[in-house]
Amino acid sequence: MNGAGTVLSGLAALVYALILAPIVxxxxxxxxxxxxxxxxxxxxSLRWFQALASHAPLLSALWLSVQVASVVTLLSLAIxxxxxxxLAKGEFRGKDALTGFxxxxxxxxxxxxxxxxLLFFTPLRLTATLPGLVLxxxxxxxxxVIRMMTTALSTLPHDIEAAAATLGAPPWRVVRRxxxxxxxPGLIACACLSFLLSFDETVISLFISGPxxxxxxxxxxxxxxxxxDPLIAALSVVLIIATLxxxxxxxxxxxxxxxxxx
Amino acid sequence: MIGxxxxxxxxVPAGLFVLAIYAWPTLLLLRNGFNEVGPTGAMIEAWSLKxxxxxxxxxxxxxxxxxxxxxxxxxxxxALALSYPLSLFLFRTNSRFRGLLAVIAILPMLISxxxxxxxxxxxxxxxxxxxxxxxxxGLISAPLRLVFNWTGVTIGLAESIMPYMILALLAGFxxxxxxxEEASRSLGASPLRTFWRxxxxxxxPALAxxxxxxxxxxxxxxxxxKLLGGGRVFVLATEIFEQATTNTNWPVAAVLAIYTLGxxxxxxxxxxxxxxxxxx
Amino acid sequence: MSYLxxxxxxxxxxxxxxxxxxxxxVAKGESVALLGPSxxxxxxxxxxxxxxxxxxxxxxxxxxxxxxxxxxxxxxxGYVFQSYALFPHLSVARNVAFGLEERGVGKAEIxxxxxxxxxxxxxxxLGGRRPRELSGGQQQRVALARALVIHPSVLLLDESLSxxxxxxxxTMRHEIRSIQRSLGITTLFVTHDQVEALTMCDxxxxxxxxxxxxxxxxxxxxxxxxxxxxxxxxxxxxxxxATRDSDGKVLLWGASQPxxxxxxxxxxxxxxxxxxxxxxxxEPAGGSTVRVAGRVLRSVFVGDHVEVLVEGAGGQLTVExxxxxxxxxxxxxxxxxxxAQDSLPFAREAA
Numbered sequence: 001m002n003g004a005g006t007v008l009s010g011l012a013a014l015v016y017a018l019i020l021a022p023i024v025x026x027x028x029x030x031x032x033x034x035x036x037x038x039x040x041x042x043x044x045s046l047r048w049f050q051a052l053a054s055h056a057p058l059l060s061a062l063w064l065s066v067q068v069a070s071v072v073t074l075l076s077l078a079i080x081x082x083x084x085x086x087l088a089k090g091e092f093r094g095k096d097a098l099t100g101f102x103x104x105x106x107x108x109x110x111x112x113x114x115x116x117x118l119l120f121f122t123p124l125r126l127t128a129t130l131p132g133l134v135l136x137x138x139x140x141x142x143x144x145v146i147r148m149m150t151t152a153l154s155t156l157p158h159d160i161e162a163a164a165a166t167l168g169a170p171p172w173r174v175v176r177r178x179x180x181x182x183x184x185p186g187l188i189a190c191a192c193l194s195f196l197l198s199f200d201e202t203v204i205s206l207f208i209s210g211p212x213x214x215x216x217x218x219x220x221x222x223x224x225x226x227x228x229d230p231l232i233a234a235l236s237v238v239l240i241i242a243t244l245x246x247x248x249x250x251x252x253x254x255x256x257x258x259x260x261x262x
Numbered sequence: 263m264i265g266x267x268x269x270x271x272x273x274v275p276a277g278l279f280v281l282a283i284y285a286w287p288t289l290l291l292l293r294n295g296f297n298e299v300g301p302t303g304a305m306i307e308a309w310s311l312k313x314x315x316x317x318x319x320x321x322x323x324x325x326x327x328x329x330x331x332x333x334x335x336x337x338x339x340x341a342l343a344l345s346y347p348l349s350l351f352l353f354r355t356n357s358r359f360r361g362l363l364a365v366i367a368i369l370p371m372l373i374s375x376x377x378x379x380x381x382x383x384x385x386x387x388x389x390x391x392x393x394x395x396x397x398x399x400g401l402i403s404a405p406l407r408l409v410f411n412w413t414g415v416t417i418g419l420a421e422s423i424m425p426y427m428i429l430a431l432l433a434g435f436x437x438x439x440x441x442x443e444e445a446s447r448s449l450g451a452s453p454l455r456t457f458w459r460x461x462x463x464x465x466x467p468a469l470a471x472x473x474x475x476x477x478x479x480x481x482x483x484x485x486x487x488k489l490l491g492g493g494r495v496f497v498l499a500t501e502i503f504e505q506a507t508t509n510t511n512w513p514v515a516a517v518l519a520i521y522t523l524g525x526x527x528x529x530x531x532x533x534x535x536x537x538x539x540x541x542x
Numbered sequence: 543m544s545y546l547x548x549x550x551x552x553x554x555x556x557x558x559x560x561x562x563x564x565x566x567x568v569a570k571g572e573s574v575a576l577l578g579p580s581x582x583x584x585x586x587x588x589x590x591x592x593x594x595x596x597x598x599x600x601x602x603x604x605x606x607x608x609x610x611x612x613x614x615x616x617x618x619x620g621y622v623f624q625s626y627a628l629f630p631h632l633s634v635a636r637n638v639a640f641g642l643e644e645r646g647v648g649k650a651e652i653x654x655x656x657x658x659x660x661x662x663x664x665x666x667x668l669g670g671r672r673p674r675e676l677s678g679g680q681q682q683r684v685a686l687a688r689a690l691v692i693h694p695s696v697l698l699l700d701e702s703l704s705x706x707x708x709x710x711x712x713t714m715r716h717e718i719r720s721i722q723r724s725l726g727i728t729t730l731f732v733t734h735d736q737v738e739a740l741t742m743c744d745x746x747x748x749x750x751x752x753x754x755x756x757x758x759x760x761x762x763x764x765x766x767x768x769x770x771x772x773x774x775x776x777x778x779x780x781x782x783x784a785t786r787d788s789d790g791k792v793l794l795w796g797a798s799q800p801x802x803x804x805x806x807x808x809x810x811x812x813x814x815x816x817x818x819x820x821x822x823x824x825e826p827a828g829g830s831t832v833r834v835a836g837r838v839l840r841s842v843f844v845g846d847h848v849e850v851l852v853e854g855a856g857g858q859l860t861v862e863x864x865x866x867x868x869x870x871x872x873x874x875x876x877x878x879x880x881x882a883q884d885s886l887p888f889a890r891e892a893a
Contacts, residue, residue: 004350004351004354004355005354009351009355011347011348011351012351012352015345015347015348016363016366018344018421019366019369019370019421019424020366021385021391022370022377022378022380022381022382022385022421023369023370023377023378023381024381025381025384025385025391026377026378026380026381026384029384036389037384037387038389038394039385039387039389039390039391039394040394078275079275079279080276083272083273083275083277085269085272086269086270086272086273087273089269090269090270092269092270098273098277101277101280102273102277102280104280104284105280108288108523109479109481109526111483111484111499111502111519111522112288112482112519112522112523113287115502115503115506115515115516115519116284116287116288116291117283117287118506118507119291119294119512119516120283120287120290135283136283138279138283139283139284142276142280146276157625157627157630158625158627159623159624160629162589162614162623163621163623163627163628163629163688164640165593165594165613165614165615166592166593166614166615166617166619166620166621166689167615167640167644167688167689168616168618168645168692169644170613171613173615173644177640178629182629182630200372200373200374202376202485203484203485206484206503206507207503207507217374217375217376220374220376220380221485221489224376224379224383224489225488225489228383228387232376232377232380233380233384236374236376236377236380236381239374239377240373240377243373247369251361255361256364256365256368256372257364257365257368257429257432260368260371260372
């Protein structure tokens with residue numbers, strides 16, 4: 001049938017330009033030869049990438065973020081996927097209420113969660129520690145994994161598991177031979193997005209990070225607050241490329257809009 | 263269906279996690295709202311409403327509330343005005359790049375907020391894209407102040423909530439059957455009249471939900487007001503963070519957090535009621 | 543001697559009764575259809591048989607042993623799902639092999655049986671394909687082969703042909719019937735399509751609102767429907783409102799008819815349109831013939847027959863004439879006659 005029409009397409013193009021502007025500008029700025037934020041840059045160079053490669057605080061924060069995000073992803077899948085399996089396949093009383101309970105953390109802004117975690121972790125000396133950051137990020141990723149995997153597991157082809165059962169497969173074999181293989185693309189996409197969610201998590205980290213342990217976004221916030229030079233742009237290019245890899249992977253596997261949508 | 267009697271056991275680890283690391287800290291936060299702050303700034307365990315009373319007696323809290331509401335209102339309005347045509351375009355287009363276009367529209371949501379804020383600094387800063395452009399065209403002589411004030415925060419915030427609103431709008435357009443628009447056209451309505459009489463009324467519930475979502479996200483946003491505000495923009499979110507970290511005044515932070523949460527809840531209920539009312 | 547025995551099966555969902563007191567005996571090698579409109583409980587019954595739904599009450603026995611509480615994977619029932627439910631991540635051969643693998647059959651034996659199974663449904667050589675690379679009819683055959691290679695005690699087919707186009711459905715109908723006969727496998731076939739039920743099964747159980755309304759051969763069901771519902775659901779019928787005259791005879795369209803009326807209550811006479819004949823008004827009724835008079839409203843040519851709509855004192859009725867005969871002109875005064883034994887009185891349902 002007829003598509004979007006010229007007027008609407010034109011408007012959309014304008015909005016796209018606005019959405020993409022900050023990202024495009026950051027990428028161009030990363031190759032700036034200037035000492036400060038000047039756009040368009042007066043010259044181009046790789047000096048800020050070189051500066052980044054020798055900037056110890058940002059590099060160690062990057063390393064910490066990678067560690068945190070890896071552990072967060074593994075643990076979130078380890079406890080989130082079984083829960084999703086129960087919520088998607090189980091038939092027990094109070095299932096809807098339980099689903100609500102598990103997804104509730106997604107409703108609260110991270111500003112509130114971060115504050116609550118600060119109050120909880122300080123007496124336990126968990127702030128600015130790897131376990132503290134991991135647990136903090138998991139308040140976001142565990143509900144996310146449960147939501148995404150519950151959807152993925154309950155949208156398997158109709159009757160496919162019943163078919164396996166009638167052919168003689170006991171329940172755990174059905175899960176192993178049919179449910180999980182069919183949910184694998186969703187599982188990989190879910191892992192990628194969990195990693196990204198943890199890696200980019202800023203507000204909760206700001207509450208519970210300290211000088212001893214800062215994740216990359218926290219260190220970036222501190223840097224931007226203090227100075228305005230294109231170093232962060234160079235780092236941003238690295239992050240944008242990493243994000244795009246994840247986005248392409250997720251899009252191929254399950255579709256981004258489906259994965260992050262409700 | 264298939265021997266599932268023991269499945270609920272699989273919920274136990276995640277359940278324990280949510281209880282211990284989410285529910286309990288949230289209760290702790292509520293509890294802290296009843297503590298008092300001593301003259302030295304030290305926290306005193308108590309069950310009183312003194313902190314709450316003091317906080318609400320302070321005119322600054324009222325000012326923060328107004329700031330937050332005003333900022334959220336303008337950011338949401340801008341974001342809605344931009345998200346709506348984009349979502350409608352995505353909903354209608356039959357371009358073979360539709361999938362790619364949809365991904366690009368929600369891409370900012372997946373890119374670190376710090377990166378995007380930094381991009382806005384480069385666009386809106388004194389020597390950023392906009393000022394350089396306007397100066398080279400001779401339209402202005404001195405750079406416009408576009409960041410480290412409300413303007414910058416509003417623009418940055420609007421951009422950051424757009425992906426969420428686009429998703430909400432796309433989800434809501436589900437009931438916007440394209441044949442209805444075709445029916446309207448076949449009955450003699452021009453494209454503009456069709457939009458006005460069919461498309462817009464049918465998408466009002468989605469607009470209400472998207473607006474509610476955008477408003478709530480704006481109210482609780484911290485990074486954008488903090489970095490693009492440059493310390494000159496004060497909203498509830500920045501104040502909560504300052505009280506909790508710099509001042510280590512937990513009771514006040516808790517009171518403000520509970521207060522903000524209450525406001526958010528109210529706003530969500532209102533937008534849902536509005537959406538439901540518009541559906542009739 | 544019944545091989546499969548359902549007794550008093552019941553399933554409720556909250557206050558809604560899906561299946562209410564279903565009892566059925568099926569002999570070994572027999573093919574029985576569960577026929578009924580959607581929501582009549584036929585699929586629920588089938589799923590209870592396969593162990594996919596737990597019945598609230600009642601028992602299921604196969605070959606003398608009770609299996610009511612047995613989980614699905616221990617029942618050894620071959621289930622062909624409406625959606626086929628082929629495993630998309632496995633090849634056709636692995637799909638067919640699935641049940642044998644679960645039974646721990648040896649590799650070589652599996653290969654042999656899979657080949658045999660695929661040959662039976664005429665899909666030899668397609669074992670390496672993925673299910674989505676096959677046509678709908680081929681997928682249907684894979685599902686059938688997958689259910690057959692486990693040598694099921696009972697074969698359960700759930701609306702198995704409803705996703706195929708009309709031509710293919712015809713072919714598959716005969717194919718499944720001949721496989722079922724040659725293997726002598728006890729079969730239960732759920733369908734809402736009466737042609738399927740009439741052509742593929744030895745006996746038909748017509749279901750309505752969770753209950754079996756009638757069990758019998760195709761002829762029983764069609765010629766001697768036990769209830770008003772069966773008469774309405776199977777085949778087409780004119781429901782003619784009738785009354786009683788003073789001697790208990792039936793009064794139809796103002797004329798007394800040689801048919802005995804039921805003792806009490808309001809009732810309708812059910813008559814199949816193809817049992818009716820159109821005759822000139824001058825022709826008198828015989829002793830055992832029902833006769834009403836009316837006017838032809840219109841005739842509709844439907845390919846293999848012509849439908850003639852007649853209006854008279856008591857309403858309208860439809861007569862089916864074989865095509866090729868000349869239909870009377872519209873507006874013509876005409877009489878409609880049929881054998882008295884072709885009129886089936888059923889009590890009128892409270893609206």
